[in-house]
Amino acid sequence: MPVSKPLSNVDAAWLGMEDPTNLMMVTGVLVFDEPLDLERFRATIRYRLLRHERFRQRVIYPSGRLSKPRWETDPNFDLSAHIIRLTLPPPGDQAALEEMVSMLMSTPLDYTKPLWQIHVLENFGEGCALLVRLHHCIADGIALMHVLLSLADDRPDAPWPSPEPEPEERRRNPLSALFRRATSAAITGLRLTEKVVHESLVTLENPAHALQLARTGADFAAAVGRLALRPPDPPTLFKGKLGVAKRAAWSGPVPLRDVKAIGRVTGGTVNDILLTAMTGALRRYMESRGEPVEGLNFRAVVPVNLRPPEKAGELGNQFGLVFLSLPIGIADPVDRLFELKRRMDALKGTPEAVVALGILGALGVTPQELQNIVVNIFGAKATAVMTNVPGPRQTLYLAGSPIRTLMFWVPQSGRLGLGVSILSYAGEVRLGVATDARLVPDPQKIAAAFHDEFASLMDLVRVAEAVEHENTPSPAAPSADHCQATTRAGQPCKNKPLPGSPYCWRHQPAGE
Template sequence: MTSDLLAPLDLAFWNIESPQHPMHLGALGVFAAHSPTAGAHAVDLLAARAVTVPGLRMRIRDVWQPLAFPPAFGGAARQPVPDFDPLDHVRLHAPATDFHDVAGRLMQRPLGRGRPPWEAHVLPGEDGTDFAVLFKFHHALADGLRALTLAAGLMDPMDLPELRPRPAETPRGLLPDPRRLPGLVRGALADVGQALDIGASVARATWDVRPTPALTSRPTGTRRTAGVVIDLDDVHRVRKAAGGTVNDVLIALVAGALRRWLEERGDSSDGVAPRALIPVSRRRPRTAHPQGNRLSGYLIRLPVDDPDPLTRLGAVRTAMDRNKDAGPSRGAGAVALLADHVPPLGHRLGGSLVGQAARLLFDILVTSVPLPSLGMKLGSCPLTQVFPFAPLARGQALAVAVSTFRGAVHYGLIADGEAVPDLDVLARGLSEEAAELVEVSGS
C-alpha cells in the first residue's frame, strides 16, 4: 500500500485542528433541478463517481520513520483506504428553504480523522426547482486548487486544463543523490535567510497593532455562511475607470462592506484598518498534481476607516502593488513558508500554539479560489452558483473567499455563528458597495 508524506504546510493544517476549530474548506454549489427527485439522483451519481477518483480514497495516518531522510518523527501521510465506502461520505438531507442556513451548521462539524477527510452533502430545494451540494475537504487533503480537481472528478465530463506530469523527484524518505548535496546546502542556507527575513517582517507586522473587536472572537465552534453574487462586468467597468486589477476591486469591496457592517452595528469605523491576509498560490495550475499546499501570501491593511469608495480602492491598489513588487516569498504574509523550516514533530507539538497565533498576525482572510470558466453539470442539472468557504482561523470571527464563475463573482462568507449573527448584513453590504463603486467611478 503506497503512501504520500504530508508536506510541512499540510501537516500544520492537520495538527492545528480542534473540535472548536475545524480546518476544512468548503464549497456550496447550487444546481438547477429538472425534477423533485434530482437531489436523490445526485447522491447516486456522487457515490458512484467517488469510487473512481483515487484522491478521495486517501486518509491521513500518523507515521514515524526515524531512518528516513529527513527523519519523519511525528509526521503523517496520505494512505489509500482498501475498504472505501463512498456512502460514508455522500449524504442526502431533508429539503431546505435556505441552503446557507444548513451549510453553516454542516461546516461547523469537523471531518472524521480516521477516514478520508471529505464529505458531500446534498440539499434538495423545498420547491423542487433546485438543489445544492456542500463539498467539504480537509485543508491537509487538498487546497483550493486540488479540491477543485477532486470535485470536478465527480461532475459530468468537462474540459479542464490538462495536468502536466511532475518532473521525477527523489521519493521522500530516501537518501538524496550525493552529487546534489552542495546544491542542497546552498539551498538550505538561502532558506534560512528567507526564514529570518519573514520572521522579522512578522515581528514588525504584529508590533503596536490595534485589534478590530468585531473581527475577533473566542472559538465557539459554531458557523454561519452567506453568499453574494456580483456581475463581473460591473467589476471590469470599475477596474477600467479607476485602474488597478480585478483583484484590487474585489478586495476593496470587502473593505467597503466591512465599513457598512460596522456602521449598521453601531460600531465606529474610525481608525479601523484590519490586516487582511491574501493567500498566493506558489503552485502552477498545470502542475497541480500531486497534492500538497504550496501557499504564500500578502498582508495588507483594509482601509475600512476611509469614507470614500474610490480612495479605498486606491489604497488597496497601492498596498497590493507594493506587495507584488516585494514578491510572495517575502514579508509577513509569507508566514506560511515558515512551515517548511519546522520538523514534523514540531508541527505535532506546536500545532495548538500556531493555531492561536493566527489572530496576532492577521484579522481577516480574503482568499481567491480558482474555478473553470466552463459550465459544469451533475447529471443533467447545470451548476448555476458556487460559493467557496475558507477555514476560519482560531480567534477570528470572519473569513471571505471569492470565485469567478460564468460571468459572475461569487463571494462565500463564513463566520463564527455567535460572534457574527448578522452575517446577512455584511452580505448585503457587499452588494451595496458594488453598486456604489460602479456609480461613483462613472462606469
Template sequence: MSPDRLTGLDTSFLHLERDGAHMHVAATMIFDGAAPDFGDFKEHLRSRLHLVPRFRQKLRFVPLDQGRPVWVDDPHLNLDYHVRHTALPAPGSEEQLRTFAARVFSQELDRARPLWEMWVVDGLDGGRFAIVSKSHHCLVDGISGVDITTVLFDAEPEPAAAGNPPQWIPRPEPSPLQILGSALTERLTQPAEIVRGARALIRRPSRALAAVREAIGATGAIAGKGLAAPDSPLNVEIGPYRRFAWVRADLADLRRIKEVYGGTVNDVVLTVVAGAIGRHLRGRGQDTDRLVLKAMVPVSIRSTEQRGALGNQVTAMMAPLPVWCEDPIERLGVVRRSMGNLKRSKQAVGANLLAEMTDFAPPTVVSQAARLQSRQRFFNLVVTNVPGPKVPMELRGQPLRELMVWVPQSGRLGVGISLISYANTFRIGVATDAGLIPHPEEIVQGFEVELARLVA
C-alpha cells in the same frame, strides 16, 4: 515504498483543529432541475474516485508523535457513509439551504475515515437541487478543491463515456511499528539530504548568494508585517457553530472598475470587503477612525502541472484593510498602493519559505507552533479569492448555476470571507461564528452597497 507523508503545512491544519474550530473547506453548489437518482449519483462518484485517489485514503498517525502523519489506503471505504441524501422542507428557500450547509460545516470530520463528506440536497425551490461538500484543509486548498469539481462534474451536456474505471486494490495498511520505523528512518536520513543540498549550493556560489539575499529579504518582509493585528470585535474565542451568507456579482463589473481606476480585480475585491466590514463595525458602534485591519490573503503557488493534485500549495500575504476610509474611490487607491508595496516586499515568498521550513522541523515543534499561531492574532480575518471553472459545468445533464466555497476559521477569527469566480460570474461569501454574528446577511448587504458605489 516510501510513506505518503503530509507536509508540515498540511499537518499544521490538523493541530489548529479544536472544539470551536473545524479545519475543513466546504462548498455549496446549486443545480437546475431535479436531483439525479441517489444510487446513480453514488455510482457516478465511484466511477471517478480514481481521478482523486486521496478521497480513498485516510490518515494514520505516527506512534509517540515521531513524525508527520501519513496517508494510507482505506480498505473499508464506504460511500454510504461519505455520500448522504437529504431534502429541505417546503418552501426550500436558499436561506434554508444556507442554514443546512452551516449545520454540516459545524460538525467535525471523523479522522478515522477519509476526510470528506458530500450531501445531495433535494427540495430547493424552483425545481432545483444542491450539493454540499466538505473536505479537511489538510486534504485540499481552495484551488485543488475547485479542481475536484471539474473532475466530478462535466463541461459538456453529453460527456463522452468514461468507460470502466480501473479496478482499485487497496494497498495493505502498515502496522504501527512500520509507520514508526519509516518515520524514524526518514528523520535519520534528513540531515544527509540537507548536506547534499548544501554541497550543490557550494558548487554554484553566485546562485547560492542570490538565493540567500532573496530569502533574507523575504523573511524580513514577513517579520516586518508580523506584528499583532489591531483589536477588533471580530476577534473573540469562537464556538463550533457557523452562519453563512453570499451574494452574486458580475465579473464584468469588477473588471470595469479595475479598468477605470487601475489596480487588479483582487484590489477591487479587498476594497469592497474593507468597505463592508467598516460599515458593519460602525453599525455596531465601533470607532473605525484610523483603523486598519489585517486580512490574511492566501496566495496559490500551485503550478499548471500541479493542477488537480490534492494537498496545499499556498502561501499568504497580510493585506491591510483600510476600514477607516468611507469613500470607495479613495479606499481603492489606498488598497492599490498597499498591495503594490506588499508585492514588491516579496512577503509571499517569505511566507512560502517559512512554510517549507516546517517540513524539516520536529513534529512537536510544528504542533506547538500551530497552537501558538492560534493564540496569537497576526490577522483579523481571512479573505480568500478562488478562481473557479471558466466554463459552465454540469452534473449528469443538470447545469451548475451557483458555486460557493467556505474557508475554515480557527483561533479567534470570527469572520471568514470567500470569493469565487465561475463562468463570468462572481460570488462573495461570508462565514461567521454564530454567537458573534448570527446574521451575516448584514455584511453581505454591505458588499452590494460598496460594489454599487464603485460601479456608479
C-alpha cells in the same frame, strides 16, 4: 496491511491546526435548478473522484511522539458513508440552505474515514444543492478546483462516467484546459487579468524569483523579522474567544462585466474592485453595530499560489500567505480603492509568501503544544482570512445537470473568526462569508453591505457614461443647400429647398 505514506509537512500543519472551535475544512455549495440523477452522480464520484487515491485514504497517527501522521488506504471504504441524502426543511429557500451549511460547517468530519463528505440536499426550490466538505490537508483551492473540473462536463449529453479512462475526444471537457490557462497565468504572471479571478487576492510579480531569494537567503531574514515582529491587530468585534457554532452566508451574483466596467473608469483590476467593495462592507457592518472605524486598519491573511504549472493536477497544499492591511477607516470608495491598490502592489515581489510556506512546513514537524503557540502568535497579527479561487467562464454540467451557482468558504486558520471567499463562475462573482456565531451571528448583513458598496462603485460608471454622452458631438444636421429628395432617375435633387422645409417646390409632401 494497507500501504501508508506520510503527509507532507505543510499538509500535516493544516491537519494539526484542527480545533473544535475552528475546523480546517473547505466547504462548498453547488446549486442546481433540477433534481440530480443520483445514480449518475454516484457513478461520477466513483469513477472520477476516486481515481484520486487521496479520497480513499484516511489519516492515521503512528505511535511515537515525533511520528508524522500518514495517509493509509481505508480498508473499509464505503462510498455510501461519503454521499448523504438530506431534505431541507420548508420552505427550502436560501435561508434554509444557509442554516444547513452553517450547521455542517460546525460539524467535524469523521477521522476514522477519508476526510471528505458530500450531502445531497433535496427540496431546495425546484432543484437541489450539493454541500461538499473536504479537509484542508487534502488540497488547496487551486487543486480542489482541478478536482471539480475533473468531475464536470461542458455539455449535458456527455457520456456517462465509466471505469475505463475516458478519451479526451469522447469526454470533450475543455474546462481542464481553461484551468491550466488560469493556473499558468497565476504562476507566471500572478497578475489579475480581466479573463479570470485568480486564487490569490495578492499576487507575486515573479514567484520563481521569490523562491530563489528564499533559497539563497536574500531578504529572507528580513521577511521573517517582519512576520515575527509585526504587532497584533487592534481589538474589534471580529476578534475574540471562538465558539463551536459557525455561520455562513453568501451574496447574490455580481456580473463580471460590471466589475470590468468599474475597472475601466477607475483604472483598477478586478481584484482591486472586489476587495474595495468587501472592505467597505466590513466597514458598514461595524458601523451598524456602533463600532468605531475612524482611522482603523486591520489585516487579512491572503493566500498566494506557489504551485508550478506542471503540478496543477496534484493534490496537497502549495501556497504561501501574506498579510494585507485593509483600510477600514477610509469611507470614500475611490480613495479606498487607490489605497488598497497601493498596498497590494507593495506586497508583490516580496518573499513573505515563501517564508510563510516554510513556516507552515516547519509547523508540520513541530510538537502540537509548540505548534499551538506559534499559530496563536501569528493569528493575533490578523483578523480575517480572505481568498478567491478561479472558476470556469462557462456553465458546467454535473451528472447531466447544469450547475447554476458555485460558492465556497475557507477555514479560518490561526484561530480567526472571519473568513471571506470570492469565486467567479460563468460570468458572475459571488462573495462568501463565514463567521464565528459568537462574534458575528448575522453574516448575511455583510453580504448585503457588499452589494451596497458595489452599487456605489457602479454609480461612478453611470457618471462617467453621462459625461461621455454630454461630450459626444451630435450628428451633423443635413445640409440645407439642396433639396433632400431624390429624382425619378435616382439622383439627388439639386433644387434649393423652400424656406423652413428640407424639400424644393417640386418635392413638397402632399398637403403642404
